[in-house]
Amino acid sequence: MNALLVSALLGVLLLFGSVFVKNRSINYYIALVGSAVLFLLNVAELKGVQLFNLNAEGLFHFDRYALVLNGLILFAVFCYLLLSGRSIEKLGSGFTDYLVLLFFICAGMIMVTSYSSLLILFLGVEIISIPLYILTASDKKNLKSNEAALKYFLLGSFSTGLMLLGMALFYGARGNFAAVVSVDSTVLTSSLQLASILLLLFSMSFKVSVVPFHFWTPDVYDGAPTVFTSFMATVVKVALFGAFIRLFEDTFSMQFVKWQLWVAVLVVLTLFVGNFTAVFQQSVKRMLAYSSIAQAGFMLLAVYAINGAAKEGFLLYAISYSLATIGIFAVLSRMSDYTFEGFNGLGKKDPITAAALTIFFLSLAGIPLTGGFLAKLFMIKAALSFATWLGIIAVLMAVxxxxxxxxxxQSIxxxxxxxxxxxxxxxSFSLLLLLIAALTICLGVYPEVIFSWLYF
Amino acid sequence: MAALLLLLIPIIGAGFLFIYQGNARFTSLAALKVAVASLLVMLASLVWWTTPEMLQFSIPWLSSVGSSFSLKMDGLGKILCLLNVIAYFFLFVYMQQKEVSRPHAFYGWLLLAQAGMNGVFLATDSLLFYFFWELALIPMYFLASQWGGARRIAVTFKFFIYTFFGSVLMLVGILYLQSLTADHSFSIDSFRKLRLSADQQSWLFWLFFLSFAIKLPVFPFHTWQPDTYEESPTPVTAILSAVMVKMGILGLLRWLLPLLPIASYMWGDVVMSLAVAGIVYGSLLAMRQTDLKRLIAYSSIAHIGLLSAAAFALNISAYQGLLLQSFTHGINILGMWMLVDIIERKTGTRDMRSLGGLAQHSPVLTIFFVIIALANIALPLTNAFVGEFLLFNGLLSTPSNYYWVLASVGGLGIILSAVYTLQMIRSVFYGEYSQSAVQPIQLSAGEWIALSSIVVFILVFGVYPQPLLDLSADFVKELMSQTDISSLFRKS
Structure with a gap:
């Protein structure tokens, strides 16, 4: 609750403050410190410190898992602002407005990871989406950016409609919006409930860009300014996955026989299309867009395998994927040439940045010693507990x-x-990047750092 | 503790070299000192530090998944680590005062690879084993891609993807086994307690075997090997073929055979046929090569074919031969690569058609070359003879019905190896005095020391291989008891 309210407050504060404080640097540092404070407040809540005494019974449920996930997300947001915050300035006017929108998105992300009523889930998804439409179009003079935003807006609204319909049917089946496990056999077998599960599955799949609901992703990621692509592809995606997992592993866990095979099919499609399309890309930015689809396929395995180990693994996946991708995009947003040739010989010109970038790519590829490896390990292990073939497909796609x-x-x-x-x-930028890369390695060698949060 | 030191020394050494970025002379000397330190630790653990506390090391690690950081130096680990540290020592002695671009990175990566391989040889936790398996690969990828020949990028990428493909299949196998264990642990002891059905063993076998077969490489998974050996810088090729392929042997002996004995017996015929086909295939192709490096690369496929065939012979003689030959093959092939490197540096070519007549003015080089080449074809009195004898003896007494086919086709390899090796000696050292070899080839001190010690190894262990056999005796006995499927027959 701490971080949720404070992030909204910070957004409003920055919005009105920017009328008086025109200095960009000051606003940037307020945002940076603000995100660090959000993270610390979240940690404090994990330790039992509540700033606000509000009764949100039935709307929010801040369990340990949600708090740890929020902590990771807010930490990633802090890293994001640290690395890429200044690149937002390149987009011209409205620098502070963009920061404000980022804080509103933070509030939305905390809502979707900690809801206990579907209404809050819906609100959260919308609070995330609408600022993202704006951020996608923030490069106002660029036609591609505008096109991407329009596409994102139209398709996003459509999928929100589907989600709303799913929730309405959910209400029809249960008579309330409470996201709890139902043991009532009439509810479990009602066709309204099954239809709502499918609609929610498809609309959530859209939000996290799972194949075949991914068609907006490459265009939007490519068209949006690189700094915001970085935000969308990492923390936002992770938060929505958090919601996805919460919805299916808690609320719909009794009906898992009905939806598990659907998810398995989506996993295979996502891994296949994401990976093979990424192979043929000429632009690193577009390649990363497809790779983020492929990574979504791996994260979807956590939804598929409803067990504790998969949920733990997802935390590791969330943070190691976010850190690596944020790092790569931070470098990319400072470059002019987005093709593979743009990276040629970087290892000779700037060894520190090159080393950090290499660690990030190794982490995304899932090479041992990096967080990405252990994250994939957890996902594959989770898949193996249900279907060996799915695990084998997953590792082949990793290759x-x-x-x-x-x-x-190779280019580097x-x-x-x-x-x-x-x-x-x-x-300073290079060293910061190296620090985050070192963190990625820490996660790969000693992931207990995160899990200890979960249990103690 | 000694086991841990074997990992830490090269890693710390590599870190130091990377950060300090000294000049070529300093770096090669520092790398040599690191190699000497490893060698001393290894020798100490053979002679003095023989208590279990010294040879084992275990601390909790990744306890949330059931993995621990466990190392243990048993007979197999001792032989292969010994090979690793000796090979690096010889190589670094040989490399003194040689030109390398960006030496700190070159030696740093080499040392990291050594640490990775030591880890593979010592790990008793399967996840840790997988970790090191990949970690040994990454330095090799960077070494070959940065310091290699013209086609290096594409070739080493193929090598990387190929081996990575194999290893992730192994990872699936490991994870599957772990999910079956009672205590959800990755340790080899828990794996041994599993009672797996023949069906389970059968498909797990292929997951593991593919990974090891690609690494070795066993025919028909060898296609990355000749290109990679040719394009890599020769010191890297030497480590690849002398030490790194032994990771595959270790995989077979420690992880495949004891854990999946029924499947190893069931598929033994298939694997041995592939391996024996590889002997003939490698030898025939070696005969047609004109490039020295490619010739040795193909001959290496043939040698490895014999080793992998013997691994599935499932008897004491084969196992003993395998351990012995793993060591001696490593030392001998290292010598071969050094000689090739010398010839290439001094004459500027590896093409046998433009070489010739080197014996007339470089007698020392010729003597070294002939001795090491003869060891490579396992002439009696050389170290390889003992191993090869044991291997063939083992092949002839396999439980397979086709043992005589396997042994005789494999035996063809001996004749063929003599053919291509003698051809090579003739066309490089004898015959017409070629233009590219006008300058007499003088050996530097480092080259002298490295080559003559290898020759000493060849002759001493050719006459008295007992110390190596003693080293591996316990391990072989234990392995035999784990893979003895005749006990199964007796019951039925």
């Missing part, structure tokens, strides 16, 4: 992903620098 991630590493280290290779990044 495919090595192909396109390593293409960047084994090719000669070209004209478009960036000269060198600011030293």
């Amino acid at each position: 495919v992903s090595v192909y396109y991630y390593f293409k960047v590493i 280290y084994f090719k000669e620098p070209g004209e478009s290779t960036p000269v060198a990044f600011p030293r």
Whole structure:
């Protein structure tokens, strides 16, 4: 509850404050400190410190899992602002407004990970989506950005409609919006309930860009300004996955026989389409868009395998995927050439950034010693507990992903620098990147850091 | 503790080299010192530190999934780690005062690979084993891709993807086994307690075997090997073929055979046929090569074919031969690669058609080459003879019905290896005095020391292999008791 209210308050404060304080740096540092405070408040809540004494019974349920996930998300937001915050300035006017929108999205993300009523889930999804439509269009003069925003808005509204219909049917079956497990056999077998499960499955799949509901993703990720793509593809996606898992593993867990096979099919499709399309991309940004679809396929395994280990694994996945992708996008948003050739010879020109980038790509590819490996390990293990074939498909797709991630590493280290290779990044930026890369390795060597939060 | 030191010393050494970024002379000397330190620890653990506390190391790690950081130095681990530290020592002695671009990174990656391989040889926890299995691969990928030949990027990428593909299949197998264990642990002891049905063993077998077969490589999974050996810088090729392929042997002996004995027997014929086909295939292709590196690469497929065939012979003689030969093959092939490297550096070519007549003015080099080449074809009195004898003896007494086919086709490899090796000696050292070899080849001190110690190894262990056999005796006995499927027959 702490972080939710404070993030909304911070958003409003920055919004009105920016009328008086025009200095961008000051606003940026307020946002940066604000996000750190959000994280700390969330940690405090984990330790039992409540700032606000509100009764949100039946609307919110801040259990340990939700709090830990929120903590990871807010930490990633902090890293994001630290690395990419200044790149937002390149978008011209409205710098502070964008920061404000980011804080509103934070509030939305906390809502979707901690709801206990479907109404709050809906509100949260909308609070996330509407600022994202704006951020996608924030490069006002760029036609691609506008096109992406319109596409995102139309398709997003459509999927929200589906979600609302699903919730209405849910209400029809149960008579309330409470996201709890039902043991009533008439509810469990009612066709209204089953229809609502399917509609919610499809609309959530849309939000986290699962194939075949992914068609908006490459265009939106490619068209949106790179700084905001980074935000959308990481923390937002992770938060929505949190909601997805909460919905299906808690509320619909009794009916899992009915939906598990559907999810398995979605996993296979997502892994297949995401990975194989990524192989053929010429632009690193677009490749990352498809790779984020592929990674969604892995995260979807946590929905598929309804067990505690999968949920733990998802936490690890969330943070290691977010950190790696935020790091890569932070570098990308400072570059002019988004093709693979743009990275040529970076290892010679800026060894520190190159090393950090390499660690991020290794983590995304799931190579041991990085957080990404253990995250994938958990997911595959979860899949194996139900279906061996799914686990084998998942690891084979991980091999495919090595192909396109390593293409960047090859450019960085084994090719000669070209004209478009960036000269060198600011030293402070590189070192920060290396620090986050080191964190990725810590997660791969000693993931207990996160799990200890979950239980103690 | 000694086991842990074998990991830490190279890692710390590599970290130091990466950060310090000294010049070539300093770096190669520092790397040599690190290799000497590892060698001393290894020798100490053979002679003095023989208590279990010294040879084992275990601390909790990833307890949420049931994995622990457990290392244990048993007979197999001792032999292979010994090979690893000796090979690195010889290689670094040989590399003194040699030009390498960006030496700190080159030696740093090499040392990291050594740590990874030591980890593979010592790990008794399957997840840890997988960790090191991948960690040994990454440095090799960077080494080959940055310092290799013209086609290096595409070739090493193929190598990487190929081996990564194999290893993730193994990961599925490991995770499956872990999900079956009673205490949800990744440790090899828990795996051994499993009672797996023949069906389960059968498909698990292929998940594991593919991974090891690609690493070894066993025919027909060898296609990455000749290209990678050719395109990698020769010191890296030497480590790849001398030490890294032994990771596959270790995988077979520690993880595949004892855990899946029924499947190993069931599929033994198939695997041995592939391996024996690889002997003939590798030898025939080696005969047609003109590039020295490719020739040795193909001959290596043939040698590895014999080793992998013997692994499935399931008897004491084969196991003993396997352990012995793993060690001696590593030392001998290391010598071969050094000689190839010398020839290439001094004459500027590896093409046998433009070489010739080196013996007339470089007698020392010729003597080294001939001795090491003869060891490579397992002539009596060389170390490889003992191993090869045991291997064939083992093949002839396998439980397979086709033992005589396997042994005789495999035996063809001996003849063929003599053919291509003698051809190679003839065309490089004898015959017409070629233009590219006008300068007499002088050996540097480092080259002298490395090559002559390898020759000493060849001759000493050719006459008296007992110390190596003693080292592995306990392990072989234990392995035999775990893989003895005749007990199963007796019951039925």
